Amino acid sequence: MLKQMLWLHWKAVRWVMLPLVLLCAGMPLAAMRLSQTTGGGDAYDMIVMIELWTPMFPFLAAFTGISMALTAWVWDHNGRHIYALSLPVERWEYVLLKMAAGTLLLAVPAAALWLGAWVGSLQPIPEGLHAYVLSFSARFLLAALIAYAATFALAAGTVRTASVVITVLLATVIFGSVGVEFVNGTFGASVPAPLDVIKAALTRWPGPFNVYGGSWMLIDV
Amino acid sequence: MSNAIEVRGLSYRAGRSFEISGLDLNVPAGSIYGFLGPNGAGKTTTIRLLLAMTRRLAGEVRLLGHDVPREVAQALARTGYVPERPHLYPALTVAESLRLHAGFFQRWDATWADQLQRSFGLPGDRPVGSLSKGEAGKLLILLALAQRPELLILDEPTDGLDPMVRRDVLTAVLDYVAETGATVFISSHLVHELERMCDWVGVLDHGRLVAEMPIQSFKSGVKRIRLTGSPEHVEDAPFAVLSRMAEPLGPGETWVVRGWRDPMRQYFEGSNAAVRDVVDLDLEEVFVELLRSSRQGEV
Numbered sequence: 367m368l369k370q371m372l373w374l375h376w377k378a379v380r381w382v383m384l385p386l387v388l389l390c391a392g393m394p395l396a397a398m399r400l401s402q403t404t405g406g407g408d409a410y411d412m413i414v415m416i417e418l419w420t421p422m423f424p425f426l427a428a429f430t431g432i433s434m435a436l437t438a439w440v441w442d443h444n445g446r447h448i449y450a451l452s453l454p455v456e457r458w459e460y461v462l463l464k465m466a467a468g469t470l471l472l473a474v475p476a477a478a479l480w481l482g483a484w485v486g487s488l489q490p491i492p493e494g495l496h497a498y499v500l501s502f503s504a505r506f507l508l509a510a511l512i513a514y515a516a517t518f519a520l521a522a523g524t525v526r527t528a529s530v531v532i533t534v535l536l537a538t539v540i541f542g543s544v545g546v547e548f549v550n551g552t553f554g555a556s557v558p559a560p561l562d563v564i565k566a567a568l569t570r571w572p573g574p575f576n577v578y579g580g581s582w583m584l585i586d587v
Numbered sequence: 588m589s590n591a592i593e594v595r596g597l598s599y600r601a602g603r604s605f606e607i608s609g610l611d612l613n614v615p616a617g618s619i620y621g622f623l624g625p626n627g628a629g630k631t632t633t634i635r636l637l638l639a640m641t642r643r644l645a646g647e648v649r650l651l652g653h654d655v656p657r658e659v660a661q662a663l664a665r666t667g668y669v670p671e672r673p674h675l676y677p678a679l680t681v682a683e684s685l686r687l688h689a690g691f692f693q694r695w696d697a698t699w700a701d702q703l704q705r706s707f708g709l710p711g712d713r714p715v716g717s718l719s720k721g722e723a724g725k726l727l728i729l730l731a732l733a734q735r736p737e738l739l740i741l742d743e744p745t746d747g748l749d750p751m752v753r754r755d756v757l758t759a760v761l762d763y764v765a766e767t768g769a770t771v772f773i774s775s776h777l778v779h780e781l782e783r784m785c786d787w788v789g790v791l792d793h794g795r796l797v798a799e800m801p802i803q804s805f806k807s808g809v810k811r812i813r814l815t816g817s818p819e820h821v822e823d824a825p826f827a828v829l830s831r832m833a834e835p836l837g838p839g840e841t842w843v844v845r846g847w848r849d850p851m852r853q854y855f856e857g858s859n860a861a862v863r864d865v866v867d868l869d870l871e872e873v874f875v876e877l878l879r880s881s882r883q884g885e886v
Contacts, residue, residue: 367690367691369690370686370687370690370691373687374676374679374687377676377678377679377683378676378678441676441677441678444677445674445675445676446674447640448640448670448674449674449675449676451638451639451640452638452640452663452668452670452674453663453691454660454661454663454664454691454692455660455691456660459660
């Protein structure tokens with residue numbers, strides 16, 4: 367069944383995947399070429415130049431994961447999930463198969479990124495610098511996967527479920543912030559704001575979005 | 588005879604306007620069960636509840652002996668389902684849809700699927716989204732039949748199809764039933780269509796089962812009786828009076844009754860009326876009278 371699901375997933379996301387693959391292959395290549403040309407062979411200049419590209423890669427990973435997850439559910443939502451529900455598989459199994467198929471297909475843009483980075487790294491690099499093609503690609507894959515999983519979970523439900531989740535989150539942040547402000551102002555306490563707590567939980571290790579921070583350097587010492 | 592579908596006390600509510608309350612259904616194994624009802628009666632909702640596509644409030648559902656929703660995957664492996672509206676992925680071609688479907692059903696009969704595809708004239712390379720309504724209807728039936736189900740649940744499978752396609756679709760279903768003895772649960776508001784093929788019938792109105800019986804009992808028990816006069820009281824009648832109308836031209840009345848047998852003619856003796864003639868009703872007339880009387884709370 368994974369074969370069927372993988373094939374179905376491919377049919378659903380292929381037109382979204384094509385530009386993503388081109389972007390994923392092109393961006394590291396362009397980053398390497400331009401950094402080298404502008405840097406004029408100087409190691410420090412090259413590092414500075416490549417740092418300018420660094421913030422784009424987490425965004426590219428997130429964009430890849432989100433667009434793949436949203437596209438994966440479009441056909442099901444349009445058919446009100448009737449086809450999927452008429453298949454002789456448990457609901458959790460169907461979702462798991464779909465998730466697994468999406469995860470496998472995310473390897474395609476990740477491989478394109480690796481290829482672009484690898485081709486870019488073939489040209490001479492100033493002494494003392496190294497190209498971290500594999501770890502860079504692995505970080506990209508992990509970041510794309512996390513974005514994919516989060517969006518997939520939200521998109522798998524109905525619009526109503528998604529609205530409830532988002533509303534509860536927003537309400538927690540807004541009313542929590544007002545409440546914390548009041549408590550801190552009235553009683554002189556120093557309770558952290560809910561938004562800060564959530565942000566820290568998600569972005570600091572072992573939070574799932576920690577991978578978006580840290581080093582995204584393709585070339586480093 | 589065991590039941591292919593058993594429903595006990597099924598309840599569901601959608602807002603304030605629609606509810607199914609305490610619905611019981613018994614679909615005998617090997618029967619062709621017509622699930623009749625006007626538009627909006629709750630036929631599609633009931634079918635979705637049977638297949639656990641919609642969450643019920645209360646009740647028990649068993650499909651082919653499987654408890655639904657707990658064993659819905661096992662039940663679906665033995666059930667062919669044709670929904671009210673095409674539900675397939677529009678970007679897939681016919682051939683791709685067949686291949687995808689085949690992968691999920693262990694008993695998929697590829698040879699027969701090919702034969703049906705040829706006899707239905709379905710082009711394999713056409714995207715499902717570009718098929719006409721008739722072609723889409725044929726494809727849905729093909730998918731349901733080629734998985735060799737023991738139970739077919741068809742939700743208005745011929746609605747909106749032209750007579751040629753309708754005949755093709757129903758013939759394919761009847762051929763399959765003749766060959767395998769499968770049970771068919773078919774919903775429709777096209778009464779004449781079901782009259783020719785069903786051996787059991789259930790009538791749903793406003794989420795309530797108005798009648799469930801073998802089609803012969805359904806048809807033969809309901810008569811239109813023309814009377815020469817106007818009886819004054821009907822409280823102790825040995826049959827159920829579904830409707831009673833005065834003759835538009837001249838004296839006399841026309842009654843529609845249920846549970847009629849010929850010896851009951853004597854009921855009218857001494858009541859200032861006599862039976863002039865007794866007419867069998869066709870299924871559509873019975874259906875209409877049944878709905879009318881059920882809405883008046885007479886049944």
